[in-house]
Amino acid sequence: MHIEYDHENDVAYVSLVAHIADGTAVRQFTLDSPGGADLNLDFDEAGRLLGIEVVGARAGLPEELLRQASRTDG
Structure with a gap:
């Protein structure tokens, strides 16, 4: 598991696999959290x-968790 965080846009990505190649994610399901x-x-x-x-x-x-995440700002 790997976590990246874009502080500027306040978006994090929790990757559950080592690498997600372009086009691998073919379905997306959106949830609103409480x-x-x-x-x-x-x-x-x-x-x-x-x-x-x-x-x-x-x-x-x-x-x-966000402090420990890899930063992707910029």
Whole structure:
């Protein structure tokens, strides 16, 4: 599992696989979390969950987790 965080846009991505090649995520399911973040679940063609995009990450993820995430700002 790997977590990337874009502080400027407040978006985090939790990758559940080592690498997600372009075009691998063919289905996306969006959920509204009770905390105010939007969750976009990425699935491959076989229905396996590849990763989770968290829009509004400060509202939806623990602060400690965001501090430890790889930064993708810029």
